[in-house]
Amino acid sequence: MYFCTIMKRIIPILVMAILASCGPKPDKIIALSFDDGPSNVTADILDILKKEKVKASFFVVGSWGGDNTQDMVRAYREGHAIENHSWSHQYMARLSAEQMADEIERNADWIESFIGERPEFFRPPYINVSPLLHETVGLTFINGINCEDWEPGVDAATRTQRILDQAKDGDVILMHDMADNVQTVEAIKTLIPALKKLGFELVTVPELFKRKGITPQPHNGIVYSNALQTR
């Protein structure tokens, strides 16, 4: 009798708990991205992304990549996004409008030559921007939260921790696919599982905007570190 009374109380609570766990969960989405590739660590990064079954974005530099496009073709085939980081990685705000356009179009031509698509997103080198750059470049500008992973003195564990300390829903994470950057390769081995454990889904930058219901808007003067940013 006592058992039945207890069960009568417990069962509705259990049912509610099960229903709640099956219901729609609020999205917690983040976009991992890598600048300056392709490089000699691109394949290692791709191997980790594949093992972890997550998607990322590569903001690439054509004059550095040249004919070394096989890893970017692989990245595209494996579902990652290839985006524009300019042709020759200059302080673009110092250029003329014509030079700015050339940096973007030349790089987009290069990307199109191996994936058949032109990028929608642009990360300005050194996040060096100007009103003229926003006016001239018809792409959505992206920055991101970073961990200074271009500094050899910042070790892998610190890189991971710095990102985890900042990460929130809608963020873009900015890291570097640059020559010999093995500490970032090491960092993402722990960063990705840790983000997953915190409930984040890792998606590409285009997917992040799509999932947040944000239509990419060139010429709006925003340099997005988070898809939900409004200025």
Ligand SMILES: [Zn+2]
């Ligand atoms: Zn860069």
